[in-house]
Amino acid sequence: MYVKTYQRAKSFFGEFERKPGDHLTTHYCPGCGHGNLHKYIAEAIDDLGLQDRTIFVNPVGCSVFAYYYMDVGNIQVPHGRAPAAATAIKRAHPDSLVISYQGDGDLAAIGGNEILHAANRGENITVFFINNAIYGMTGGQMAPTTLLGQKTITSPFGRATEREGFPLRVSELLATLEGPTYIERVGLFDNKSRMKARKAVRKALRNQVEGRGFSLVEILSPCPTGWGLTPTESCEWMQEKMVKQFPLGVIKDESASREGWNRYRQVVPAEKLPEILDLTKESTEQFTPTDVPGCYRNPSIKIAGFGGQGLLFLGKLLAEAGMRHAYNVSWIPSYGPEMRGGTANCQVNISTEPIGSPLVSRPSVLIALNRPSLDKFEPEVASGGLIIYDSSLIDRAPERGDVEVIALPATKLADEAGSARAANMVALGAYLGRTNLLDQTGVFKILEKMTKSEDQMAINRRAFDAGARFAMF
Amino acid sequence: MTKELIKGNEAVVKAAILAGCRSFYGYPITPASEITEAAARYFPLAGGTFLQAESEIASINMVYGAAAAGERTMTASSGPGISLMQEGISYLAGSELPCVIVDITRGGPGLGNIAPEQSDYHQVVKGGGHGNYRTIVLAPNSVQEMCDLTFLAFDLADKYRNPAIVMTDGFIGQMMEPVEFPTTSVEAPARPWAVLGNAETRNNLITSIYMSPDELEAHQRHLEAKYARANRGEELFEAYRTDDAEVITIGYGIVSRILKTAVDQAREMGIKAGLFRPITLWPFPDRQIDIIADWTKSFMVVELSNGQMVDDVRLAVNGRRPVNFYSRGGGNVPTVDELLGQLIKVSEDSYVRENISESEELFWGV
The missing domain is CATH 3.40.50.920 (Rossmann fold)
Known part of the structure; x- marks a missing residue:
């Protein structure tokens, strides 16, 4: 024995206290479909027992004030962006029931990109797409779904293909994607169609609860005010005209075969974060500063050449090693398209003093590994500075008489050491061999960590040594 | 404490995670892409969400959703992308949602170029979006500050329930300098006003629409009072x-x-x-x-x-x-x-x- 009681859905406010004016009627026009749909959604939420866990995303359009009526968590969002916001809401709370409720202007026009990509990602959310073939809230302008021949304020002569193109079938479009799980189009024009709509609403919400992925129900919905018809005429018009353009029925349904589409996050204890962020793996070993001759102290270094010659790497190595020798350091790359195939350079400061400008406009050291770099940067080198250039690739010597020059056959020496690509290491050897700026053992320890294989490291050592021998006084 | 030699753009991401940020929604753009790239690597490992959005418009609205859902969240971009985000930033300010946005400024107008400029000052500091609002704007000049001011940005965003923007130029984003990161992470503060999908927050409403002129004016006065508080005490120089x-x-x-x-x-x-x-x-x-x-x-x-x-x-x-x-x-x-x-x-x-x-x-x- 049981007693069946009928009552208003709990997820639907009894009195609309958020609404200005009277709290008993909705702001929707007589004959509008939103009321029915709100009710179906609220009933389904009740039946699923998820009132507290529901987050309703309010769009821009007539249903911007859905939160007057839906007694659930409510977030109002910019026009067309509900699927983007819903994506993030769902990912923040995977166990919530996230509903994106959108009209045809919101979803099919301004929010076309957001719905396309949310559907394609298979976001585990439920979208209710209210298609009434018109912009209701703004006063009856043409929508992407407006029928051919239909007169609106902005298609006063009737929608014509030569002017406005065709009514957009969003559900069919989305159904071509692999992402969505369930897409159905229903109508609200007679009892039978309304019962089908009610069922589809439930299925789309249940799919989300079961982690089956993206569900969208398109609801053909009457807008008597926008259409200039009575509610009864509106229902007839829908049945006669709209359904022809937007056929009812299931368009895609893979609900049975999909599961596990809820995106849960990893649970990570806070104390693990430094390790995860690679903040602990770095060696803490510090090296003893070397005795650097006065003229080589606190260098501002420019390293330049072709992209791919390992200039940025060389600069990083110098900066890292400088830091481990208790110096202040900075490293700036040239970046962007410059890096791809063209010339590249980086700027490194290693100093006992805090570094003001990290930009090296008057380098005290120039390492030039190709001709354009020497041509471009030679004039900038500070008087008394040091130029190291790859004499195996550059067919001229520096013209400056007021700087120290090392004509280093870097590529040749690197080749002899095992790989022409190690020219940067030859240059490093020459630079440190001449200046004693950094402790060689320390530099090798850092280099080992930055080098992929032992073979490569062996080449690096040989190349470095060749450069150092060449440049040592 | 050991120092790490790190790019400004990467320092932002590590700082954000240590500051309790658990979601990043972004779209690549030079010279800010390293932020998105580092976020793609670290956020999932740290138990957060990284998602490459379909546009900057989607990014900022994902940030809007995440903030409304009560979590510390962020995005990053450069001039043209920030322009696209302006509508969302206005909504974030209007709905009083905290978040952090990083702008690594490049050359403009239009496609301009990817080299460093400071030409986003107007659109970021004066608010490029519609309506009466302000954003908190922090301008780091070193990689250490990219870390420190990212931390601060999250705190100020929460304190004032408002977007906070870390704005710098391509050089500070691309540069490597030694950084001392905090040794412990912080937990994001509780946000009782957010919509968390539970019974306690069911009656919460996040919105920026106020149909009656009196209500909207009152809301604006409330925002102004908040901005006035920030304007007397949060200045740093x-x-x-x-x-x-x-x-x-x-x-x-x-x-x-x-x-x-x-x-x-x-x-x-x-x-x-x-x-x-x-x-x-x-x-x-x-x-x-x-x-x-x-x-x-x-x-x-x-x-x-x-x-x-x-x-x-x-x-x-x-x-x-x-x-x-x-x-x-x-x-x-x-x-x-x-x-x-x-x-x-x-x-x-x-x-x-x-x-x-x-x-x-x-x-x-x-």
């Missing part, structure tokens, strides 16, 4: 050798680093130069500029833009002292020598102005 300075240079981001060296060199030449660096661009430290205007003879503002922050300096100085302006653009960055030359010129000008008689001054005015 660095004053370097300004105590006896006769010429005070003003710059932020990479420019302030170059100016600092130029100021030191000018001092060696006997010019009493100083540097005033706004660290918060909004609230702008105008009262502090007003104070130093008491004793300095002139100001020299340098920007990598056509003159955007200089307007705020002029408002702060209010005509009491000459405000000279020097700019570079297109990705060109002035050298120390170049700014030193400008400093010398300005200091000579202020010498002349101080020594002319009142009648001469009137004559000059004509």
Whole structure:
């Protein structure tokens, strides 16, 4: 024995206290479909027992004030962006029931990109797409779904293909994607169609609860005010005209075969974060500063050449090693398209003093590994500075008489050491061999960590040594 | 504490995660892409969400959703992408949602180029979106500050329930410097106003729509009161050798680093130069500029833009002292020598102005 009681859905406010004016009627026009749909959604939420866990995303359009009526968590969002916001809401709370409720202007026009990509990602959310073939809230302008021949304020002569193109079938479009799980189009024009709509609403919400992925129900919905018809005429018009353009029925349904589409996050204890962020793996070993001759102290270094010659790497190595020798350091790359195939350079400061400008406009050291770099940067080198250039690739010597020059056959020496690509290491050897700026053992320890294989490291050592021998006084 | 040699763009991501941020929604753009790339690597490992959005419009609305759902969240971009986010930023401010946005400014207008500029000042500091709102804007000038100010941005965003923007130029984003990260992470503060999908927050409503003029005006007054509080107390600045300075240079981001060296060199030449660096661009430290205007003879503002922050300096100085302006653009960055030359010129000008008689001054005015 049981007693069946009928009552208003709990997820639907009894009195609309958020609404200005009277709290008993909705702001929707007589004959509008939103009321029915709100009710179906609220009933389904009740039946699923998820009132507290529901987050309703309010769009821009007539249903911007859905939160007057839906007694659930409510977030109002910019026009067309509900699927983007819903994506993030769902990912923040995977166990919530996230509903994106959108009209045809919101979803099919301004929010076309957001719905396309949310559907394609298979976001585990439920979208209710209210298609009434018109912009209701703004006063009856043409929508992407407006029928051919239909007169609106902005298609006063009737929608014509030569002017406005065709009514957009969003559900069919989305159904071509692999992402969505369930897409159905229903109508609200007679009892039978309304019962089908009610069922589809439930299925789309249940799919989300079961982690089956993206569900969208398109609801053909009457807008008597926008259409200039009575509610009864509106229902007839829908049945006669709209359904022809937007056929009812299931368009895609893979609900049975999909599961596990809820995106849960990893649970990570806070104390693990430094390790995860690679903040602990770095060696803490510090090296003893070397005795650097006065003229080589606190260098501002420019390293330049072709992209791919390992200039940025060389600069990083110098900066890292400088830091481990208790110096202040900075490293700036040239970046962007410059890096791809063209010339590249980086700027490194290693100093006992805090570094003001990290930009090296008057380098005290120039390492030039190709001709354009020497041509471009030679004039900038500070008087008394040091130029190291790859004499195996550059067919001229520096013209400056007021700087120290090392004509280093870097590529040749690197080749002899095992790989022409190690020219940067030859240059490093020459630079440190001449200046004693950094402790060689320390530099090798850092280099080992930055080098992929032992073979490569062996080449690096040989190349470095060749450069150092060449440049040592 | 050990230091890590790291790019500014990567420091932002590590700092954000340590600050309790657990979601990143972004779209690649040079020179900010390393932020998105580092976020793609670290956020999932740290138990958060990374999602590459379909556009900056989607990014900012995902941030809106995540913030409304109660979590510390962020995005990053550069000029053109920030332009696309402006609608969302206005909504975030209107709905009082905290979040952090990083802008690594590049050259503009239009596609411009990817080299460093400071030409986003107007759209970021003045609010490029519609309506009466403000964003908190922090301007780091070192990689350490990319870490520290990202932390601070999350705290200020929560304190004022408002978007906070970390804005710097391509150089600070791309540069590597040693950074000391905090050794422990913080947990994001509770947000009882958010919609968390539970019984306690079921009655919460996040919205920026107020249909009645009185209600919207009241909401605006509430926002203004909040901004007024931030405007009296959150200003940050660095004053370097300004105590006896006769010429005070003003710059932020990479420019302030170059100016600092130029100021030191000018001092060696006997010019009493100083540097005033706004660290918060909004609230702008105008009262502090007003104070130093008491004793300095002139100001020299340098920007990598056509003159955007200089307007705020002029408002702060209010005509009491000459405000000279020097700019570079297109990705060109002035050298120390170049700014030193400008400093010398300005200091000579202020010498002349101080020594002319009142009648001469009137004559000059004509």
